Amino acid sequence: MNRLSLWMLRLILLAVLATTATAADFDYALKPRQIAEGTWVLLGRNEDFTFTNGGNIVNTAFVVTGAGVLVIDTGPSRLYGEQLRRAIAAITDESIVKALNTHHHPDHFLGNQAFPAQLISALPPAIRGIATEGRGFTDNLYRLSGDAMKGTEVVVPSQPIEPGEFSIGGHRFEAFSLDGHTASDLVIYDHTTGVLFAGDLVFNGRTPTTPHARIGRWLASLDRLDALAPRIVVPGHGEISELVGSNIGAISQTRNYLHWLESTLLRAAQRGLDMTEVMTLPLPPEVRGLAVIEPEFRRSVGHLYPAAEQDALAHPHQH
Amino acid sequence: MRLMAIALLLICVTQGMPAHAAPPAKAAKDPLQSARWEDMRQLLFKRQRVVFDERVKVVAPLTAENALNVPIRVDASALPGVRKVVVFADNNPITEILRFYPGLSQPNLGFRAKLQQSTPVRAAAQTADGVWHLGGVWVATAGGGCTAASFGSASLEWQRRLNEVSGRLWSREPEAGAAANQQRLRLRIIHPMDTGLADGIPAFFIEELKLTDAHGQLLMRIESLEPVSENPVFTLDIPAGHEGGRVEVSGRDNNGNLIKSWIEP
Numbered sequence: 001m002n003r004l005s006l007w008m009l010r011l012i013l014l015a016v017l018a019t020t021a022t023a024a025d026f027d028y029a030l031k032p033r034q035i036a037e038g039t040w041v042l043l044g045r046n047e048d049f050t051f052t053n054g055g056n057i058v059n060t061a062f063v064v065t066g067a068g069v070l071v072i073d074t075g076p077s078r079l080y081g082e083q084l085r086r087a088i089a090a091i092t093d094e095s096i097v098k099a100l101n102t103h104h105h106p107d108h109f110l111g112n113q114a115f116p117a118q119l120i121s122a123l124p125p126a127i128r129g130i131a132t133e134g135r136g137f138t139d140n141l142y143r144l145s146g147d148a149m150k151g152t153e154v155v156v157p158s159q160p161i162e163p164g165e166f167s168i169g170g171h172r173f174e175a176f177s178l179d180g181h182t183a184s185d186l187v188i189y190d191h192t193t194g195v196l197f198a199g200d201l202v203f204n205g206r207t208p209t210t211p212h213a214r215i216g217r218w219l220a221s222l223d224r225l226d227a228l229a230p231r232i233v234v235p236g237h238g239e240i241s242e243l244v245g246s247n248i249g250a251i252s253q254t255r256n257y258l259h260w261l262e263s264t265l266l267r268a269a270q271r272g273l274d275m276t277e278v279m280t281l282p283l284p285p286e287v288r289g290l291a292v293i294e295p296e297f298r299r300s301v302g303h304l305y306p307a308a309e310q311d312a313l314a315h316p317h318q319h
Numbered sequence: 320m321r322l323m324a325i326a327l328l329l330i331c332v333t334q335g336m337p338a339h340a341a342p343p344a345k346a347a348k349d350p351l352q353s354a355r356w357e358d359m360r361q362l363l364f365k366r367q368r369v370v371f372d373e374r375v376k377v378v379a380p381l382t383a384e385n386a387l388n389v390p391i392r393v394d395a396s397a398l399p400g401v402r403k404v405v406v407f408a409d410n411n412p413i414t415e416i417l418r419f420y421p422g423l424s425q426p427n428l429g430f431r432a433k434l435q436q437s438t439p440v441r442a443a444a445q446t447a448d449g450v451w452h453l454g455g456v457w458v459a460t461a462g463g464g465c466t467a468a469s470f471g472s473a474s475l476e477w478q479r480r481l482n483e484v485s486g487r488l489w490s491r492e493p494e495a496g497a498a499a500n501q502q503r504l505r506l507r508i509i510h511p512m513d514t515g516l517a518d519g520i521p522a523f524f525i526e527e528l529k530l531t532d533a534h535g536q537l538l539m540r541i542e543s544l545e546p547v548s549e550n551p552v553f554t555l556d557i558p559a560g561h562e563g564g565r566v567e568v569s570g571r572d573n574n575g576n577l578i579k580s581w582i583e584p
């Protein structure tokens with residue numbers, strides 16, 4: 001073996017060791033940020049799932065109530081969930097009394113493993129969604145997020161949550177059962193602080209995702225959120241958004257995008273465009289500023305164009 | 320992490336590891352560098368002349384999220400005298416997706432297909448001299464499209480509506496390069512299009528579809544095969560100046576159920 005090959009071998013060995021070490025402790029570098037009395041958020045990146053971000057594209061939050069901690073969404077992996085727990089423990093000695101999953105998308109529930117199963121709660125349709133589709137989602141995230149997913153398994157929430165008010169410590173919460181982003185979207189409003197945890201009904205600065213969306217229902221849900229006039233909205237993805245006058249920027253932005261998406265697809269279908277032609281339509285300036293707009297728009301065409309084109313095709317004739 | 324990746328890359332480049340080595344001479348011609356290309360050539364074009372030709376365009380998303388409904392558009396209109404087009408996917412368990420024979424219509428067709436895994440998707444257009452002209456793209460997908468049961472096969476709805484056709488003809492504004500209006504035809508047929516690869520569900524698919532104008536002249540004949548998506552949607556263009564009136568749609572599936580309908584202009 002000549003010197004060059006020996007050097008190569010050493011380099012490969014080092015590389016292998018480096019990979020193992022990185023995988024063992026993928027560090028999400030979670031930094032909770034306080035946004036209100038006892039209320040903390042952990043904001044993910046406005047990106048797609050990648051090996052580099054380990055799936056941390058989602059927002060999670062927790063409320064330290066004085067009588068225990070309420071956790072809202074558990075993140076995209078077991079490691080994320082464990083690091084979220086450590087981040088909570090660094091801030092408070094109070095124990096976790098409830099961990100919620102806002103809906104059945106994987107970045108919102110795959111951290112469940114890190115929490116006691118009997119404390120994990122979601123709306124009944126979301127529980128069914130996690131039970132039936134959870135495995136497929138997990139396989140998909142393994143493909144997209146790599147090592148950070150190590151050891152992640154689906155934990156189905158055990159506690160169905162009912163819409164309505166509930167109090168923990170000094171906080172009066174209200175759970176809303178809405179839909180539109182998925183068939184079942186849980187929203188939590190904290191009457192005590194005026195913070196609304198909107199889940200994926202609201203996106204901020206990032207293009208909304210639509211794999212299970214019904215846009216009409218989604219828009220109706222946004223009207224319900226506006227009517228609450230929350231002081232602060234924590235979106236599922238993107239920066240928090242505050243009430244200014246009677247406007248909440250992130251809700252308006254999500255609504256405008258959904259209107260644009262719906263009308264773009266309807267117009268394209270009425271013009272007779274093929275799906276591949278819709279996917280390559282030029283995007284107007286008002287949506288081009290949203291993160292990951294191009295891949296997300298193409299995905300949305302795949303999700304929503306079949307229904308739009310059906311409406312555009314004339315009624316059937318049969319001999 | 321990044322440094323490590325660069326180090327590994329350097330090793331690969333300097334050592335010429337197999338994954339990065341040049342493909343064997345025979346496959347070097349295939350611009351998509353598919354390991355299956357020689358098999359495809361044997362299977363579909365034995366002893367026939369094949370050239371890779373950029374005039375045959377296949378448009379599909381680089382990454383298809385939904386393997387059951389991958390949008391594909393084939394356009395061979397830059398190539399004169401096309402009489403037959405075969406669309407296939409090297410890595411699909413059923414490689415041929417569909418064939419079409421342009422009559423008076425343009426040699427282009429949009430549709431959606433089921434893909435089982437990441438694969439080249441190719442169109443081979445045969446000209447009057449018998450030569451096959453090939454174009455294609457790689458489509459990445461998580462896959463599973465071919466071994467999943469159709470939604471239709473699980474419901475009773477399709478039985479009532481089987482082979483129902485809805486469609487529409489558009490007169491289109493002249494586009495850049497085209498002198499006058501051409502017509503766009505889109506149609507959708509209710510059919511489960513089961514591949515036969517899902518457990519316990521036999522293959523059940525539309526075999527033939529004929530589109531003719533009101534004078535009985537052929538616009539296009541399509542032989543769709545198992546990988547075409549459930550409830551197929553087809554998009555095609557009829558050249559400017561053709562006043563054909565309403566479009567007659569006829570065809571049958573592999574169980575002998577007939578398709579018979581029409582689309583008003």
Ligand SMILES: [Zn+2]
Nearest residue numbers: 103105181200
């Ligand atoms: Zn979601």
